Amino acid sequence: MKRVPSIRSSLAKLVAACLLPALIAAAVLLYYSYQRVRADLANDALAKANALMLTVDREFEGADRSLRALATSPYLRYSDMASLHEQAVNVLKGNNINSIVLINSAGQQVLNTAGQYGSALPMSTNSLQLERVITLGQSDVSDLFLTPLPSGLAINVAIPVRVAGQVTHSLVGVVLPMRLQEILLESRLPPNRIAAIFDGAGTIAARTHEVERFRGKSITPALFEQVTLKKEGMFETVSLDGTPVLTVFVRSEKSRWGVAIGVPISSLTADLRRWIGLLVGFTALLLTASLGLAWAMGGRIATAIRSLAEPAAALGYGQAVSVPALPIREVNEFGQAITKASAMLVETDAALKGSEQRIRGIVLSAMDAIITVDESQIIVLFNPAAAAMFGCPVEQAIGSPATRFIPERFHTRHHDFVRKQRVHGGNSAEFGVVNTAVGRRVDGQEFTVEMSYSSLVESGNQFHTFIIRDSTDRIRAYEALERSNLDLQQFAYVASHDLKTPLRSIGGFVQILERNYGDKLDEKALGLIHRTSSAVQRLEQLTEDLLSYARVNSEVRPFAIVNCAEMADEVIGLLDAAIRGSAAQVTAGELPSVMGDRTQLVQLLLNLIGNGIKYCRDRAPVVHFSAVRGNGEWVFSVTDNGIGIDARFHAKIFEVFKRLHSQSEYSGTGIGLAVCRRVVERHGGKIWITSTVGKGSTFSFSIPDIT
Ligand code: ADP
Numbered sequence: 212m213k214r215v216p217s218i219r220s221s222l223a224k225l226v227a228a229c230l231l232p233a234l235i236a237a238a239v240l241l242y243y244s245y246q247r248v249r250a251d252l253a254n255d256a257l258a259k260a261n262a263l264m265l266t267v268d269r270e271f272e273g274a275d276r277s278l279r280a281l282a283t284s285p286y287l288r289y290s291d292m293a294s295l296h297e298q299a300v301n302v303l304k305g306n307n308i309n310s311i312v313l314i315n316s317a318g319q320q321v322l323n324t325a326g327q328y329g330s331a332l333p334m335s336t337n338s339l340q341l342e343r344v345i346t347l348g349q350s351d352v353s354d355l356f357l358t359p360l361p362s363g364l365a366i367n368v369a370i371p372v373r374v375a376g377q378v379t380h381s382l383v384g385v386v387l388p389m390r391l392q393e394i395l396l397e398s399r400l401p402p403n404r405i406a407a408i409f410d411g412a413g414t415i416a417a418r419t420h421e422v423e424r425f426r427g428k429s430i431t432p433a434l435f436e437q438v439t440l441k442k443e444g445m446f447e448t449v450s451l452d453g454t455p456v457l458t459v460f461v462r463s464e465k466s467r468w469g470v471a472i473g474v475p476i477s478s479l480t481a482d483l484r485r486w487i488g489l490l491v492g493f494t495a496l497l498l499t500a501s502l503g504l505a506w507a508m509g510g511r512i513a514t515a516i517r518s519l520a521e522p523a524a525a526l527g528y529g530q531a532v533s534v535p536a537l538p539i540r541e542v543n544e545f546g547q548a549i550t551k552a553s554a555m556l557v558e559t560d561a562a563l564k565g566s567e568q569r570i571r572g573i574v575l576s577a578m579d580a581i582i583t584v585d586e587s588q589i590i591v592l593f594n595p596a597a598a599a600m601f602g603c604p605v606e607q608a609i610g611s612p613a614t615r616f617i618p619e620r621f622h623t624r625h626h627d628f629v630r631k632q633r634v635h636g637g638n639s640a641e642f643g644v645v646n647t648a649v650g651r652r653v654d655g656q657e658f659t660v661e662m663s664y665s666s667l668v669e670s671g672n673q674f675h676t677f678i679i680r681d682s683t684d685r686i687r688a689y690e691a692l693e694r695s696n697l698d699l700q701q702f703a704y705v706a707s708h709d710l711k712t713p714l715r716s717i718g719g720f721v722q723i724l725e726r727n728y729g730d731k732l733d734e735k736a737l738g739l740i741h742r743t744s745s746a747v748q749r750l751e752q753l754t755e756d757l758l759s760y761a762r763v764n765s766e767v768r769p770f771a772i773v774n775c776a777e778m779a780d781e782v783i784g785l786l787d788a789a790i791r792g793s794a795a796q797v798t799a800g801e802l803p804s805v806m807g808d809r810t811q812l813v814q815l816l817l818n819l820i821g822n823g824i825k826y827c828r829d830r831a832p833v834v835h836f837s838a839v840r841g842n843g844e845w846v847f848s849v850t851d852n853g854i855g856i857d858a859r860f861h862a863k864i865f866e867v868f869k870r871l872h873s874q875s876e877y878s879g880t881g882i883g884l885a886v887c888r889r890v891v892e893r894h895g896g897k898i899w900i901t902s903t904v905g906k907g908s909t910f911s912f913s914i915p916d917i918t
Contacts, residue, residue: 218516219509226501230494237490245483249457252479253445256472257459259400261443263470264461266394267408270307271352271466274368274384277306278350282372282382287313292321296328308384309365313372315380316345325360325385335381337367344369344381352466354410355388355427364388364427366416388426391417403478405450411467413438425451430471438462438469447476515542522549531557580679584613586672588629600681602652618651629675632666642666650679658683700761707758714754718747749874756882760867763811763889770894773809775802775847779836782816786824793832795824800837803845805914811890816849818883819910823851825877826908841913844896848911855904865898887912 216224281287281302286295299311303324313322318341320332335341340353353367365385372380391408395417400406407425408417413435418425429435433448438460445459456473463469515537522532532553534546574581580597584590593608601608601616617625642665650660661682666675721744729737779799783790790797797820805812816836823834833852838845856864856871863869865888870881891898891912902908 217509218513219506222505222509223502226505227498230498230501234490234494237494241483241486241490244486245480248482249479252474253457253459256404256457256474257443257445257461259398259404260406260459260461260470260472263394263398263406263408263472264463264468266398267391267468267470268463268466270386270390270394271366271368271468274306274308274386275350275352275370277302277308278311278368278370278382278384281311282370287372287380288374293328296322296324299324306384307386307390308368309360309387309390310385312367312383312385313380314341314383316341316378321380335383337383340367340369340383341381344371345378348373348378352468354412354467355414355416358385360385360387364416366391366410388416392422395419400472403475405452405454405456405473405475407471409469409471411469413469416468421452434458434460434471438471448473512539512542515539519546519549522546522553526553526556529556529560577678578680580681581676582608582613582616582679583674583676584629585674586633588613588626591674592676597679600652600679601650602654602656615653616651618649618657621649628664632664632675633673647682650681659686661685700764703757704761704765707754707761710754711751711758714747714751718744718751721747753880753882756880756886759814760882760886760889763886763893767893768808768810770806770808772804773807773812774804775812775838778802778809778813778816782813782820785813785817786821789821789824793824793827795827795832795834797824797832797834798836800835802836802838802847803840803916805845805894806917807894807914808890811893815887815890815912818887819849822883822910823849823853823908825879827851827853840916844913844915846911846913848909850907850909852907855906855908856900856902857904858902861900861902864900 281295281299284295284298286292286298295313299313299322302308303311310323310325312320312325312335314335315321318335318338320335322328323332326332336358337353337356340351343349343351348371350368350370353369355364355366357363358365365387367383368386369381369383371378372382374380395406395408396419398406400419404419406419407415407430409415409430413430415425415428415430428451430438431448431451433446437444437446437458441462442464443459443461445457448456448458450456450458450473454473455476457476457479458471458473460469460471518537519534519542522534525532526549530553532549534550537543537546574592574594577594577596580600581592581594582590582597583592590608590611590613593603593605595605597603598605598608603616614622614625642663645661645663648660648662649657651657659682660679662677662679664675664677666673668674721740725737725740725744729740732740776799779802783797783799786797789795820834820836824832830852835850836847837850838847840846860871864871865884867885868881869885870879872879887910888898891914895915896913898910898912900908900910
């Protein structure tokens with residue numbers, strides 16, 4: 212694995228990266244300042260060399276001028292050598308010329324102030340100069356040459372002497388190198404500058420350092436080469452005494468003499484070295500300090516972060532973690548977050564375990580079979596109720612295919628269903644919907660079931676859960692109930708229908724009895740006849756009502772559009788006698804048309820409005836019939852200002868024969884509202900009441916809006 216850099220090394224790199232540009236900038240600055248110092252020093256040395264060269268040339272010119280004055284001497288014209296000698300000696304006095312020599316064109320010295328006048332004089336040794344002066348008639352400054360003089364070396368400044376326009380002699384002023392040495396010393400060069408004055412042949416005449424050693428010696432070949440090429444210049448070389456120097460030089464066109472000044476490189480670089488030293492030292496110090504700091508800081512951060520590793524791992528295992536305060540704010544905040552997260556995790560974990568246990572308890576104790584299968588229809592959960600239902604122990608069911616509990620002819624349907632749920636990705640419209648299906652016990656026995664479905668995607672895997680209830684008993688009971696209801700209905704219908712005729716006969720007989728034998732009977736017998744007659748009437752009413760109740764479901768007509776406004780008018784018309792009798796006020800609002808059985812709806816309305824008129828005391832009844840549009844239905848209401856009904860009886864009054872009053876208070880059979888409920892339910896609606904005792908009631912019913 213690639214080694215990941217530590218925070219320490221990263222910080223160290225950062226420090227180095229920050230310092231490096233500053234260091235480079237300092238080095239560049241240093242280099243440029245060195246270049247400037249070097250250029251300044253070189254220019255300064257060059258100026259000095261030029262000044263020295265000028266002084267040397269002036270020295271030679273001074274000698275030249277003095278000699279020219281002597282050359283015009285009349286003694287020369289008259290060949291009065293004794294007087295000329297004397298004049299020459301006088302010239303020497305105010306001058307830097309060591310001696311004056313007059314040489315004729317044949318090279319014979321004819322006058323020499325170095326000796327007594329009259330003493331024998333030698334031939335000139337500098338024939339080259341003599342030739343230049345005599346033949347070219349030009350003044351000349353010689354190179355350094357060896358003389359018999361005690362100084363050993365000398366320079367001859369020679370001018371031509373003309374007599375009658377003819378160059379007859381060469382007048383020579385001997386200048387000693389000491390004079391040039393003096394000039395050099397007077398120039399007051401800084402002590403470490405190595406300066407030299409040299410002749411046209413490159414021989415040193417004067418030198419600031421070790422003059423005795425180097426006088427008469429040649430300048431370095433490198434310098435000589437430069438001097439022959441250029442009038443002035445500078446270059447780096449090694450001086451005669453072996454010192455590395457930056458040499459500047461100037462050569463005089465006139466005298467061919469030259470001056471060179473060597474600036475020791477060491478003096479140039481001394482500053483640079485000092486600064487480099489300082490820079491290196493400072494950088495090293497800065498780097499060490501910064502790196503030390505970065506290292507220490509990195510260590511602190513690393514330790515703080517490392518101390519989080521253990522709590523983080525513990526967090527992963529769901530353990531309670533408490534991270535102590537840490538010295539780095541961000542790390543500390545992170546640590547506290549871990550602590551908080553751990554507390555939350557522990558809490559959630561506990562809650563999760565609790566809820567898991569609860570769910571487990573529910574699954575284990577559920578009366579319904581609960582079966583969960585994975586994507587390949589293998590059972591992963593099978594509760595005891597499932598085991599009992601399918602006759603298969605839990606441990607045998609887990610891991611086996613779910614299809615073993617489904618009759619083979621339904622396998623394709625089952626697979627199609629599950630495949631469709633998979634497409635829906637665990638979020639299906641089928642969730643919670645109860646479907647009927649057929650199950651198969653392990654012994655092969657089939658039974659009907661009601662089943663709801665849900666699915667869940669967990670870690671990318673889809674699980675399907677079926678909650679199954681054996682519906683065999685329920686269906687059986689339902690069928691039995693249906694049958695008994697039907698029987699009962701049949702019975703009620705037959706009984707009420709068949710009772711009508713004998714009842715009418717009894718009524719008729721009682722009437723005949725009263726009519727034909729009334730005068731023969733006493734009061735008591737007549738009372739009994741009356742009571743029998745009203746009992747028969749009541750019984751007739753009862754059988755009539757019962758018959759109409761039974762007819763709601765047995766005498767059904769197809770639904771048709773019913774205009775409720777017309778219907779209300781009809782009902783009000785039918786109730787005319789009752790309305791007049793009680794001075795009631797019956798009104799209707801705006802009413803819609805609905806799909807329904809008109810005869811039954813008329814019966815419904817007759818009952819409700821009739822009750823509104825009937826159940827009123829101490830005031831004239833006011834009944835209002837209205838309708839409002841609900842959600843996909845019409846809600847009709849019959850409101851009265853009657854006696855009202857206590858909330859305790861609201862549900863009860865819709866049951867058959869349930870009455871709240873005695874016959875003497877309000878006549879009735881207790882079947883009217885039961886008929887109402889049946890009619891409304893047959894139309895797919897509901898009926899209910901809101902009422903305040905003593906103030907009135909509102910009976911409302913809904914009819915689906917399917918017109
Ligand atoms: P019946 O009117 O023949 O007694 P119903 O089934 O029509 O039978 O009514 C059942 C009972 O509900 C009545 O006995 C009465 O006590 C009560 N009831 C019905 N309608 C009203 C009403 N509008 N106001 C007060 N009580 C009523």
